[in-house]
Amino acid sequence: MIAAGLKLGLEMFVFTPQDVDYRQHRIHALFYNTETKTWSRKWTKFPHMIFDRCRIQRSRRFEQLKRFRSVYGHLTFLNRPLRNKWTVYRTLQKDERFRPHLPATRFYESMRDVNEMLKKYPLLYLKPINGTGGRGILRIERKSDGTLLIQGRDRNRRIIRPQRISYTVLHARLSTWNLKEQKYLVQQGIHLKLPNGRVHDYRMLVQKNGAGEWEMTGCAGRVGSRGSITSNLHGGGKAVPMRTLLLKWIGDEALADSVQQQAKELGEEIAAYLEKSYNELCELALDLAIDRQGRIWLLEVNPKPAREVFAKAGEKETYRKAIIRPLEYALWVYQENRNRKRKRRQQSNKSAFLVDDGNDSTEADANVNPER
Incomplete structure (x- = not known):
C-alpha cells in the first residue's frame, strides 16, 4: 500500500497509539523504504489523514486506542469505528430493503434464546458480537432423530470436532462458553455445505472510490477447510472466483448472473446506509451466503477487511484495485x-x-x- 501510495504522490507511514507523544503531539512512526525494502523509525508530525485499521479487542492495546481516538478525534479519519455485530444488525433491520437478507438473530441472554430459536430453525450459529476470524463460533444442528450436532471453533480458532448430544446436556455444554459474559448472538443458520461436506460463502469488498462514492471492488468465494464450520482463510479456508463457486452451487448461468448483480447492488446500498448511520467509512467487507434458490443472506459486516482473498483467488487486478482505492479516496x-x-x-x-x-x-x- 505504501509503494502504491508513492506513485500517487502520497507519503505514508505506520503507527500505533503507543508511538504517540501526547505532550509534543508527534509520532515515532515507521517508514518503509521501497528501494531497500526496509523499515525505519523517525519522529514526524501528524498526517493530514489517518486510515484506522484497528479492530475491537479486549486488551491493553485497545484501551490505548480508545484514548488516542478521544484525544485526536478532531483529526481527519478516512474511516470511523463501526459498531458491534448486534448493533449493526439492528440498524440494518430498520430498513425494509435489507430485512429479507438478514438471518433471524437474537442477543443471547439465557438458554431460552437458544431453545426458542432451535424450535424455529434446524440450524443455528452462536457467535461473539465482536469476534473475528471464526473464533469462538458454535454450530448447532437439529437432527431428525431428535439429537443435536454441535461443532465449531474455540477462541484460539482450533476446530471443535462434531459431537452428537441430547437437548438435556446442551445447557451444560454451552455453560462452559460463558455466552452471556462474552456477549454472544444466536443466529439462524443457512445450509451452505458443498457436496464434499465443506462450507462456503462469499467475501465482498465495497470501497469508496476516487470520487468519494461507494463501489464494489470485487467478490470472491471461500471454501472452508475439512471439518470447519467457517470458511475464513486464516482458519485454513481457500479462495476461489465467485462465479466458479456460484455455478457449482446453483448450476444455472442466468440465475448466477442475476445473483451477482443483486449482490453488487445490495453491497453498495448497505455500505451507503451504514455510513449515514455511523459517520465516515472507507471500506467494508460483507460476508454473504447464497442458498440454492439464489437468495442472498448477509452473515456479517467487517469494517477492517483484509484483501488477500482476491490474490489467493487468482484475481490480481481486483487485488490491485483493493489496495489502490483507499489511496484514491484519500486524495479525494x-x-x-x-x-x-x-x-x-x-x-x-x-x-x-x-x-x-x-x-x-x-x-x-x-x-x-x-x-x-
Whole structure:
C-alpha cells in the first residue's frame, strides 16, 4: 500500500497509539523504504489523514486506542469505528430493503434464546458480537432423530470436532462458553455445505472510490477447510472466483448472473446506509451466503477487511484495485478538505469586506488577497 501510495504522490507511514507523544503531539512512526525494502523509525508530525485499521479487542492495546481516538478525534479519519455485530444488525433491520437478507438473530441472554430459536430453525450459529476470524463460533444442528450436532471453533480458532448430544446436556455444554459474559448472538443458520461436506460463502469488498462514492471492488468465494464450520482463510479456508463457486452451487448461468448483480447492488446500498448511520467509512467487507434458490443472506459486516482473498483467488487486478482505492479516496478527501477551507476563507474575507464601513470599495477590495 505504501509503494502504491508513492506513485500517487502520497507519503505514508505506520503507527500505533503507543508511538504517540501526547505532550509534543508527534509520532515515532515507521517508514518503509521501497528501494531497500526496509523499515525505519523517525519522529514526524501528524498526517493530514489517518486510515484506522484497528479492530475491537479486549486488551491493553485497545484501551490505548480508545484514548488516542478521544484525544485526536478532531483529526481527519478516512474511516470511523463501526459498531458491534448486534448493533449493526439492528440498524440494518430498520430498513425494509435489507430485512429479507438478514438471518433471524437474537442477543443471547439465557438458554431460552437458544431453545426458542432451535424450535424455529434446524440450524443455528452462536457467535461473539465482536469476534473475528471464526473464533469462538458454535454450530448447532437439529437432527431428525431428535439429537443435536454441535461443532465449531474455540477462541484460539482450533476446530471443535462434531459431537452428537441430547437437548438435556446442551445447557451444560454451552455453560462452559460463558455466552452471556462474552456477549454472544444466536443466529439462524443457512445450509451452505458443498457436496464434499465443506462450507462456503462469499467475501465482498465495497470501497469508496476516487470520487468519494461507494463501489464494489470485487467478490470472491471461500471454501472452508475439512471439518470447519467457517470458511475464513486464516482458519485454513481457500479462495476461489465467485462465479466458479456460484455455478457449482446453483448450476444455472442466468440465475448466477442475476445473483451477482443483486449482490453488487445490495453491497453498495448497505455500505451507503451504514455510513449515514455511523459517520465516515472507507471500506467494508460483507460476508454473504447464497442458498440454492439464489437468495442472498448477509452473515456479517467487517469494517477492517483484509484483501488477500482476491490474490489467493487468482484475481490480481481486483487485488490491485483493493489496495489502490483507499489511496484514491484519500486524495479525494484531502482535496475536498482543501476546497472547504478555501471557501471558508473566502466567506470570511467577504464578511470582512461587508462590515468594513470605514473604507470605500476600492480600498476594501485591495485588502482581500485573491490567492487565499
